[in-house]
Amino acid sequence: MLIEKRFLKYVSFDTQSDESSTTSPSTEKQFDLADFLSEEMQILGVDEVERTDQGIVYGKIYSNSDEPMKAIGFIAHMDTSPDASGHDIHPRIIRSYPGGRIILNEEKKMYLDSETNPELKGLVGDDLITTDGTTLLGADDKAGVAIIMSMVEYICQNRDFKHGDICIAFTPDEEVGRGTENFDVKKFGADYAYTVDGGRIDEFSFENFNAYKADVTITGKSYHPGDSKGKMVNALTLGRQFDTMLGDNKRPEATEHKEGFYHLHHMEGDVSTTKMTYILRDHDMDNMHDMIHTMQLAASYLNQVNHGHYIDIDFTLQYKNMIEVINKTPDIVYKVKQAMINIGLEPIASPIRGGTDGANLSFMGLPCPNLGTGGYNYHGPYEFCSINSMKKGVKLLLELIKEA
Structure with missing residues (x-):
């Protein structure tokens, strides 16, 4: 044939x-x-x-x-x-x-x-x-x-x-x-x-690439927007801030050759709960560990400035x-x-x-x-x-x- x-x-x-x-x-x-x-x-x-x-x-x-x-x-x-x-x-x-x-x-x-x-x-x-x-x-x-x-x-x-x-x-x-x-x-x-x-x-x-998946879960606090000052924690806003903290130079559209990246692959949610799925890629495992640490630091910072625990990240190794x-x-x-x-x-x-x-x-x-x-x-x-x-x-x- x-x-x-x-x-x-x-x-x-x-x-x-x-x-x-x-x-x-x-x-x-x-x-x-x-x-x-x-x-x-x-x-x-x-x-x-x-x-x-x-x-x-x-x-x-x-x-x-x-x-x-x-x-x-x-x-x-x-x-x-x-x-x-x-x-x-x-x-x-x-x-x-x-x-x-x-x-x-x-x-x-x-x-x-x-x-x-x-x-x-x-x-x-x-x-x-x-x-x-x-x-x-x-x-x-x-x-x-x-x-x-x-x-x-x-x-x-x-x-x-x-x-x-x-x-x-x-x-x-x-x-x-x-x-x-x-x-x-x-x-x-x-x-x-x-x-x-x-x-x-x-x-x-x-x-x-070494490959990890990161599942980010953000749990906010929902209130009527007309009476939410000092009360609301918008999970969508935290998600946007979290993604921004990872930087624009470590995304697929800005990298080539052996440069690694964070790729926000999926995002859905509302004020109360937002879920984000990232894939992390890098040829060097030490660099990969640094990327994981950066995500953890971003979550820790946003939790701290908002006076609570709102962001959790679950990392899964996909392949090496x-x-x-x-x-x-x-x-x-x-x-x-x-x-x-x-x-x-x-x-x-x-x-x-x-x-x-x-x-x-x-x-x-x-x-x-x-x-x-x-x-x-x-x-x-x-x-x-x-x-x-x-x-x-x-x-x-x-x-x-x-x-x-």
Whole structure:
């Protein structure tokens, strides 16, 4: 099957995850793609195919090599971000992109151009897939799923291609930070693995943000506004003041590279009670601890000047920087560099301003750097991907299998 056809089929499934849910997976609809992939792998001849009750799909292709080879794994996630609709996607294909502006939605005056998306300059001549400006596309991470499944199809149809054990997994709920909570590393069976969940196809990552979530609860005092002097404590006002104290230079829109940030992701409430959800990110854990301390100091100060205890913060560790683990297995990074060179790419090591399932998996005993997919502008209607890059992604996985 052509990789573009496979990708377009996968994005037709609405697999948006839900950060407020406590079920596994967080949404029932993720099972639809999980079941489809399970059936597809069985038809291709993959061994040990299983879809778990938690929505994880496992599969294995047994070694056909006479020489001992390490078991290599590849992982992608099936869910799409809650940040934008993943329902009723209408992808558009631009053949042999000539350069210049790409109209996504004329009515909404939405377009892509090389000024705001400089990566387009390097994709002239590629076949691109975009949205119609009303939903996200789902390249994050169905491009990764399509790359892995196209690799699986090649291996299953070319039995003379020598390889060790190849371990495959597709996870739900990565976008809400729960992609690995039910992952069975022992069952998976790989000595090391790669998540296929990045951007540019010539980029790879073996370091990522440390990540915390901060749930801020503000309990105020509500009185009639006409008779509230000296009595009212407005939870909304305290929330605004709290956020201001964190500064404007530590927000996502003001940071780049390895600079960390506070991101106010959600806020709701009234005078009596206001809840705010932040995500905290930094590549350096010492910096992260300083950020946590800054939030605690801001809460303490506002409690003090308002003569009461109004602000509580609950911090939750989401994932850590995988470099701590990957530095102990440098050969799997070298293999990526060499494989890219072998297929004509110039490898670029790029720290992730985010995280992948591979971060948690690395700390679970499965070293797991991240590879690109050829997708860009994730989590929104400006998302697009390159079919040519996805094809190169398949070649890269096959080359890594040779190096195992």
